[in-house]
Amino acid sequence: MAKARVEAGTIGGNRDRRPSLVDDAYAAMRDAIREARLPPGYQASEQEIALRLGMSRTPVHEAAIRLQEDGLVRVLPRRGIRILALAPEDMREIYDVIIAIEGRAAELVATLSGPERLRAADDLDAHTRAMEAAQAAGDLPAWGRADAAFHAALIGHARNGRMSRIVQAINDQSHRARMLTLNLRRGLEASGADHRQIAAAIRAGESEVALAAARDHRLRARSELLPLLADCGLTHL
Amino acid sequence: MAKARVEAGTIGGNRDRRPSLVDDAYAAMRDAIREARLPPGYQASEQEIALRLGMSRTPVHEAAIRLQEDGLVRVLPRRGIRILALAPEDMREIYDVIIAIEGRAAELVATLSGPERLRAADDLDAHTRAMEAAQAAGDLPAWGRADAAFHAALIGHARNGRMSRIVQAINDQSHRARMLTLNLRRGLEASGADHRQIAAAIRAGESEVALAAARDHRLRARSELLPLLADCGLTHL
DNA sequence: GCGCGCCAACTTCCATGCAAGATGACATGC
DNA sequence: GCATGTCATCTTGCATGGAAGTTGGCGCGC
Numbered sequence: 001m002a003k004a005r006v007e008a009g010t011i012g013g014n015r016d017r018r019p020s021l022v023d024d025a026y027a028a029m030r031d032a033i034r035e036a037r038l039p040p041g042y043q044a045s046e047q048e049i050a051l052r053l054g055m056s057r058t059p060v061h062e063a064a065i066r067l068q069e070d071g072l073v074r075v076l077p078r079r080g081i082r083i084l085a086l087a088p089e090d091m092r093e094i095y096d097v098i099i100a101i102e103g104r105a106a107e108l109v110a111t112l113s114g115p116e117r118l119r120a121a122d123d124l125d126a127h128t129r130a131m132e133a134a135q136a137a138g139d140l141p142a143w144g145r146a147d148a149a150f151h152a153a154l155i156g157h158a159r160n161g162r163m164s165r166i167v168q169a170i171n172d173q174s175h176r177a178r179m180l181t182l183n184l185r186r187g188l189e190a191s192g193a194d195h196r197q198i199a200a201a202i203r204a205g206e207s208e209v210a211l212a213a214a215r216d217h218r219l220r221a222r223s224e225l226l227p228l229l230a231d232c233g234l235t236h237l
Numbered sequence: 238m239a240k241a242r243v244e245a246g247t248i249g250g251n252r253d254r255r256p257s258l259v260d261d262a263y264a265a266m267r268d269a270i271r272e273a274r275l276p277p278g279y280q281a282s283e284q285e286i287a288l289r290l291g292m293s294r295t296p297v298h299e300a301a302i303r304l305q306e307d308g309l310v311r312v313l314p315r316r317g318i319r320i321l322a323l324a325p326e327d328m329r330e331i332y333d334v335i336i337a338i339e340g341r342a343a344e345l346v347a348t349l350s351g352p353e354r355l356r357a358a359d360d361l362d363a364h365t366r367a368m369e370a371a372q373a374a375g376d377l378p379a380w381g382r383a384d385a386a387f388h389a390a391l392i393g394h395a396r397n398g399r400m401s402r403i404v405q406a407i408n409d410q411s412h413r414a415r416m417l418t419l420n421l422r423r424g425l426e427a428s429g430a431d432h433r434q435i436a437a438a439i440r441a442g443e444s445e446v447a448l449a450a451a452r453d454h455r456l457r458a459r460s461e462l463l464p465l466l467a468d469c470g471l472t473h474l
Numbered sequence: 475g476c477g478c479g480c481c482a483a484c485t486t487c488c489a490t491g492c493a494a495g496a497t498g499a500c501a502t503g504c
Numbered sequence: 505g506c507a508t509g510t511c512a513t514c515t516t517g518c519a520t521g522g523a524a525g526t527t528g529g530c531g532c533g534c
Contacts, residue, residue, distance in 0.1 A: 020314065061299075062298075062299065062302055065299055065302050065303060066302060066306055069303055069306035069307070070306070071399075071402075077257070093397045093398060093399045093400070094399065096341055096345065096395075096397055096400065097338070097341075097397070097399050097400060097403065099341060100337040100338050100340065100341035100342075100400075101334070101337050101338070103337065103341075104333055104334075104336060104337035104340075105337075108333065158333075160330045160333055160334070161330060162308075162330045162331065162334050162407070163330070163333065163334060163337075165308075166334070166403055170399070
């Protein structure tokens with residue numbers, strides 16, 4: 001019997017192959033790093049990770065190469081894999097990249113055709129409403145997810161695969177910091193208001209306003225976050 | 238005798254290990270792709286490349302993983318390595334990333350301290366002068382190199398490693414297109430004038446002007462380039 | 475001529491072996 | 505105590521082989 005190869009028309013543009021062991025190792029390690037099960041600064045041998053994942057060294061080694069390209073680990077020749085930590089300096093860098101990319105993305109979305117703009121704005125507003133609902137319910141993790149979904153949607157509607165990849169990599173790097181600071185943040189209302197402003201500018205097709213609003217939103221977020229990290233004395237996270 | 242480990246204080250922040258076979262394979266393949274010795278669309282087996290480079294399949298395979306992360310090739314499972322081609326759509330994406338990143342970089346450089354700004358502006362002006370000299374001499378390749386050096390310096394002075402990496406990857410992807418269109422371009426003078434405007438804004442510490450000038454420079458370049466490609470019917474390069 | 479299945483050739487995926495680099499403990503000389 | 509040389513151990517870099525997936529050609533039935 002011929003194998004039924006289901007070529008699902010994946011919306012996001014998924015890879016069409018089923019996962020190899022390398023993919024498994026990559027996903028497992030990436031996830032473990034994001035959730036800090038492999039804590040920053042930890043240095044593991046490939047052999048050890050291979051044993052833990054039930055495979056040989058080869059796929060772990062190849063996954064480590066990909067993770068190094070993503071900026072999540074450093075492969076030290078003949079000494080193992082080190083999980084990279086984030087310094088405040090890194091957060092400054094990361095925010096500057098986000099400020100640049102997300103600003104341009106907002107501008108691009110605001111110059112889409114009328115119907116596309118409306119759909120994008122509706123989508124963004126839905127995420128903002130989810131944030132506000134989570135805030136009202138005191139559900140901080142849900143708030144964080146909705147916030148992340150808003151920003152992912154903003155980038156997604158710009159229809160630029162390279163921007164999406166860049167933001168994805170940057171988000172992976174800063175995921176731990178975001179989870180940490182979620183509990184410390186003030187001014188959740190301000191975020192919601194910013195989001196509505198961005199969406200409104202997009203809906204109106206005012207690209208310059210959208211760019212400025214997205215920029216300012218991230219500039220403010222950074223100026224709140226960096227002192228927060230400094231106060232806690234978090235220099236490596 | 239103890240081995241003299243010369244830890245050269247590399248300015249750019251080089252890796253501190255001497256090149257492995259994987260590094261050799263990566264550099265050789267990247268270079269071959271940039272110079273189109275491995276033409277876009279070409280599909281090679283890892284075995285074939287390994288033979289050509291005089292090594293076994295393993296380092297070639299690992300280099301291919303890195304090149305895939307850089308967006309230069311696609312590794313097709315059990316079918317080989319395909320050199321990716323660039324469509325006009327890709328150039329649009331690439332320019333939007335550059336517009337975003339380089340604009341922010343110019344803004345950041347313009348907010349450096351006085352002496353640092355002056356040094357950066359002097360550096361940029363030197364590259365612009367080199368461009369104009371090359372133009373006067375009719376040396377188009379030299380003009381292209383000086384232009385690239387200007388933009389690399391602009392990013393470099395922003396002191397953001399992540400921005401540098403992003404721009405580096407994007408430049409690798411678009412190098413072939415740039416070489417092709419170098420011969421077709423008009424308005425070389427306009428580029429020089431743009432560059433001087435960017436440097437002047439940085440020198441004066443006018444960050445908003447610097448941002449706008451860098452943006453407009455790239456926006457104009459794109460609006461000149463895309464029709465050029467369309468006229469030549471270059472849909473995959 | 476045309477569609478279909480089968481098969482040989484080709485290719486990577488992954489495990490494993492060997493050699494060599496890196497490290498830390500320990501003995502040695504001062 | 506301190507610096508240094510030596511060595512056992514741990515670790516990866518790279519080569520290679522077996523297994524399995526992919527492809528294109530060829531013959532067969534119609």
